[in-house]
Amino acid sequence: xxxxxxxxxxxxxxxxxxxxxxxxxxxxxxxxxxxxxxxxxxxxxxxxxxxxxxxxxxxxxxxxxxxxxxxxxxxxxxxxxxxxxxxxxxxxxxxxxxxxxxxxxxxxxxxxxxxxxxxxxxxxxxxxxxxxxxxxxxxxxxxxxxxxxxxxxxxxxxxxxxxxxxxxxxxxxxxxxxxxxxxxxxxxxxxxxxxxxxxxxxxxxxxxxxxxxxxxxxxxxxxxxxxxxxxxxxxxxxxxxxxxxxxxxxxxxxxxxxxxxxxxxxxxxxxxxxxxxxxxxxxxxxxxxxxxxxxxxxxxxxxxxxxxxxxxxxxxxxxxxxxxxxxxxxxxxxxxxxxxxxxxxxxxxxxxxxxxxxxxxxxxxxxxxxxxxxxxxxxxxxxxxx
Numbered sequence: 001x002x003x004x005x006x007x008x009x010x011x012x013x014x015x016x017x018x019x020x021x022x023x024x025x026x027x028x029x030x031x032x033x034x035x036x037x038x039x040x041x042x043x044x045x046x047x048x049x050x051x052x053x054x055x056x057x058x059x060x061x062x063x064x065x066x067x068x069x070x071x072x073x074x075x076x077x078x079x080x081x082x083x084x085x086x087x088x089x090x091x092x093x094x095x096x097x098x099x100x101x102x103x104x105x106x107x108x109x110x111x112x113x114x115x116x117x118x119x120x121x122x123x124x125x126x127x128x129x130x131x132x133x134x135x136x137x138x139x140x141x142x143x144x145x146x147x148x149x150x151x152x153x154x155x156x157x158x159x160x161x162x163x164x165x166x167x168x169x170x171x172x173x174x175x176x177x178x179x180x181x182x183x184x185x186x187x188x189x190x191x192x193x194x195x196x197x198x199x200x201x202x203x204x205x206x207x208x209x210x211x212x213x214x215x216x217x218x219x220x221x222x223x224x225x226x227x228x229x230x231x232x233x234x235x236x237x238x239x240x241x242x243x244x245x246x247x248x249x250x251x252x253x254x255x256x257x258x259x260x261x262x263x264x265x266x267x268x269x270x271x272x273x274x275x276x277x278x279x280x281x282x283x284x285x286x287x288x289x290x291x292x293x294x295x296x297x298x299x300x301x302x303x304x305x306x307x308x309x310x311x312x313x314x315x316x317x318x319x320x321x322x323x324x325x326x327x328x329x330x331x332x333x334x335x336x337x338x339x340x341x342x343x344x345x346x347x348x349x350x351x352x353x354x355x356x357x358x359x360x361x362x363x364x365x366x367x368x369x370x371x372x373x374x375x376x377x378x379x380x381x382x383x384x385x386x
């Protein structure tokens with residue numbers, strides 16, 4: 001068995017893992033602590049200020065902190081704004097795409113082992129308003145603010161770990177499906193934000209401009225080619241190609257019968273950990289998962305024909321964890337990257353160090369399996385999971 005196969009298959013029988021081992025850190029600030037005052041006020045207003053009483057102190061704290069973020073954003077803009085605006089993105093990004101819980105985090109971590117690539121780390125994604133000003137301080141003295149492990153899957157957390165740029169876009173005030181778990185008992189405030197179809201023309205222009213500006217900020221800090229990972233981008237390939245015609249895409253798929261319960265667990269976990277309400281409606285979460293799965297795979301299928309040959313590669317999570325060395329070789333070939341043999345020793349070293357990782361296991365009721373077959377059957381057959 002390869003190290004990564006042990007990594008994926010060594011978990012005990014069933015049930016999600018605890019956030020951290022005994023004695024580990026379990027507290028962390030809410031994601032919304034990274035918003036500036038305007039974005040935070042908009043989030044509250046669109047949800048009619050429906051913060052539950054046990055969370056009032058959290059909302060008050062974020063309100064104070066958000067003013068500081070706004071001031072620091074102005075300072076960063078004054079110091080670096082013109083230089084960021086002039087920063088080119090010479091090598092268009094590589095996008096790691098796939099539905100939530102399909103292995104995008106693992107694939108992202110494997111990709112960025114290549115020293116030629118850069119990536120948005122957790123600090124840059126959770127403090128996007130002033131990351132250039134403050135990251136050195138918080139990476140040195142603020143590690144206590146994060147838990148040791150991610151709450152949904154027990155993977156290591158930390159300011160320097162790779163992260164989804166969707167968090168940064170959300171905290172910069174752009175329409176995002178990630179605002180849904182701030183108020184988990186209310187309907188989405190940005191329907192259509194997953195594939196950007198619900199944005200007005202003016203909102204879409206603003207989304208593109210803000211996203212590009214954020215990537216210019218990352219490139220100003222580190223000029224290497226960016227590797228980005230964010231499940232919502234799977235439904236946005238058409239727009240991403242408009243911004244970056246030279247972009248490359250690596251798409252990972254996983255058994256939908258595993259993806260469904262794992263994604264439900266993800267949204268429940270985020271609602272409990274970062275919500276400003278006590279979650280009450282699991283039925284709404286399940287419907288969200290069913291609905292957004294369709295959006296992601298329908299939009300991706302529509303956009304595949306727009307991607308030039310040699311810039312798109314698709315792989316299975318199950319194959320990746322069984323033989324990551326062989327699968328990563330195919331990834332490099334599939335999107336036209338050279339340098340695999342120089343990269344391979346770093347990959348093998350990473351696999352050896354992380355061979356003990358345990359994945360969550362779930363029991364899927366027959367009723368859920370039947371509903372998955374009914375609503376996702378064509379996608380299941382398309383990727384050979386029937």
